Amino acid sequence: MISIAELHMYHRIDREVFTRLVTTLMRDPAESLLVIAVWLWLEDKGFSSLISMMSKLSNQMVNVLAREAVSGLNCLESDRVPNVPPNDGMYFTSRLLDRTDLSRLFFYHNRFSIIVGVKKVLNNVCAKIFTDILPLIMGIQVRLNQPIPVAGFPHQLFGDVEIVRRAMNYVEIPAISGGDQILQLWGMPVIIQENDVSEDDRTMFLTFSRGFRVTENEVRVLFTRLYGLDAVADVIMQEIISDDTQPLFARLILNSITTADRMLNGRRIAKFRVNGKHIWARKYERRDI
Structure with missing residues (x-):
């Protein structure tokens, strides 16, 4: 068991960036959940420190990176090869990570892995770390232990996500060997084991x-x-x-x-x-x- 406060502290930067997306930049909450989820999934797949680096950037650049993430997510909805611009649509994200293997075609060719991965991150991470932020930015009152309605879900590709603000002060996380790794397991979207x-x-x-x-x-x-x-x-x-x-x-x-x-x-x-x-x-x- 870890406290909600500990969970929020562990995901402090993720919560910071999400808040900038939905308040300062006035981006759609459902879309912003997907953007954060895909960024977390990318971090787990080796594109490390993406959100941490992003927290130090200007709002204008964070907005550009969010648009690039959305363009990648849009590639998951089509069976046709994306119309790739000269910079492949993810120029600034690639420059930030100093990686050449991230592009819209990356999303297109890894479509089903990303759909499954983002779905897991949405439900296992995002649904638990933004429960206090979402009602505030949407201007709604939600009873404890009741799902928070987010327009845009159920989603065509990622299905529904149950976001519930719990009355409890602690949350239960999976037990693993090596107690010092417990927060790392909870925070990382690696939750996406093949089995x-x-x-x-x-x-x-x-x-x-x-x-x-x-x-x-x-x-x-x-x-x-x-x-x-x-x-x-x-x-x-x-x-x-x-x-x-x-x-x-x-x-x-x-x-x-x-x-x-x-x-x-x-x-x-x-x-x-x-x-x-x-x-x-x-x-x-x-x-x-």
Whole structure:
């Protein structure tokens, strides 16, 4: 257990920058939550000290960096290669980090990893560290232990986020070995362990050509050969009624969401070939009837 005050102190800079976004710069609260979430996710992925460096910049430059983050997030909503300007749309963020591998194309090619990652950060970090700020900037009164409504959620890509101002003075955090690391675990969006990603998020939908029977073993061999021995968690083929019919589709469950991005490489549908037979792959979307 740690106190709310300790949690806020640990995230002091994140809270500072978020407050500048929504008060000084008058940016939309829902969009600002997404911007902070993607910045935290980037820090976890090796783009270190991004928000810390940003806290020392002028409001004008923070606004520019926020616009660049939004342009990256917009790339997640399209199946088309983004129309990349000469500076690739993230010039100032790249200069701040002294990195050349951050661009709008980075967002496009890592679409599903970023969607899952930002969703986790929103719910595991942002939903807990801005509960006192959001009601103030939105000018609303919220009862304790009741969700804070934020216009813009549920979001088309990231779903809903439950932001609740708790009556308790302490929050419970996961126990890990090495007590001195406990605040680091709570604060870092690394919360995004692969085994914490839902099965649906890690699933691809495969289709096959009629008349060219593809077996489960062929699917496993193809994708383990392409992406590694630990790439495939399971293959669920369409049930067939008799030996005269063939499966026309399957679900490929991966061990890592990053493999899904590697398979599609920004495309909506990717085409593969095994033993002269074609396999088409796209991201699985559960349809509840």
